[in-house]
Amino acid sequence: SQTIHQWPATLVQPVGSPLSLECTVEGTSNPNLYWYRQAAGRGLQLLFYSVGIGQISSEVPQNLSASRPQDRQFILSSKKLLLSDSGFYLCAWSPDRDGYTFGSGTRLTVV
Amino acid sequence: GENVEQHPSTLSVQEGDSAVIKCTYSDSASNYFPWYKQELGKGPQLIIDIRSNVGEKKDQRIAVTLNKTAKHFSLHITETQPEDSAVYFCAASLNAGNMLTFGGGTRLMVKP
Numbered sequence: 001s002q003t004i005h006q007w008p009a010t011l012v013q014p015v016g017s018p019l020s021l022e023c024t025v026e027g028t029s030n031p032n033l034y035w036y037r038q039a040a041g042r043g044l045q046l047l048f049y050s051v052g053i054g055q056i057s058s059e060v061p062q063n064l065s066a067s068r069p070q071d072r073q074f075i076l077s078s079k080k081l082l083l084s085d086s087g088f089y090l091c092a093w094s095p096d097r098d099g100y101t102f103g104s105g106t107r108l109t110v111v
Numbered sequence: 112g113e114n115v116e117q118h119p120s121t122l123s124v125q126e127g128d129s130a131v132i133k134c135t136y137s138d139s140a141s142n143y144f145p146w147y148k149q150e151l152g153k154g155p156q157l158i159i160d161i162r163s164n165v166g167e168k169k170d171q172r173i174a175v176t177l178n179k180t181a182k183h184f185s186l187h188i189t190e191t192q193p194e195d196s197a198v199y200f201c202a203a204s205l206n207a208g209n210m211l212t213f214g215g216g217t218r219l220m221v222k223p
Contacts, residue, residue, distance in 0.1 A: 095208025102154035
């Protein structure tokens with residue numbers, strides 16, 4: 001069966017520090033992968049999506065970048081975090097006959 | 112591109128009452144409409160979906176209806192329970208494997 005792993009679950013980072021969030025999918029090949037962000041009490045903002053290794057599309061120009069070094073690995077990065085980068089980060093994958101499957105999320109607090 | 116509007120943004124009901132959340136979409140080519148439930152601090156989870164060849168689908172206390180002519184679909188929760196309290200998102204896409212466009216979410220509060 002397919003599973004998605006996302007870590008860490010929580011992260012507190014100082015302003016100006018780097019960031020690396022990782023997402024991996026098991027039990028499938030060539031998935032479409034997505035990074036979303038949720039500000040507190042808000043909706044799902046699509047940040048990046050990838051249809052294959054090395055193929056990244058950015059939806060929102062900002063302080064973040066994404067990479068897909070392997071078929072089932074998706075990484076969200078930043079060289080220097082801003083306070084406004086705080087939020088709940090979600091990884092998701094498709095195709096799945098039932099739409100997206102989301103990871104458990106990473107709560108990032110930039111202090 | 113597709114645009115999905117969701118209403119209301121917050122909904123408070125008494126335990127045992129019904130709750131209805133409505134979404135409209137703009138792209139008549141959309142054929143897949145899932146609903147996700149997000150509990151506090153967790154990732155959204157699929158609770159029910161409907162495809163355009165079906166007008167209604169039920170799963171125990173939840174049901175989804177789709178009106179393709181009017182381009183709207185709704186989530187119905189009957190006999191609400193406190194554990195139904197969560198944020199609910201609707202979404203639309205061309206097919207189940209395609210990129211989803213999400214509504215803005217509805218915070219449902221079920222008061223015991």
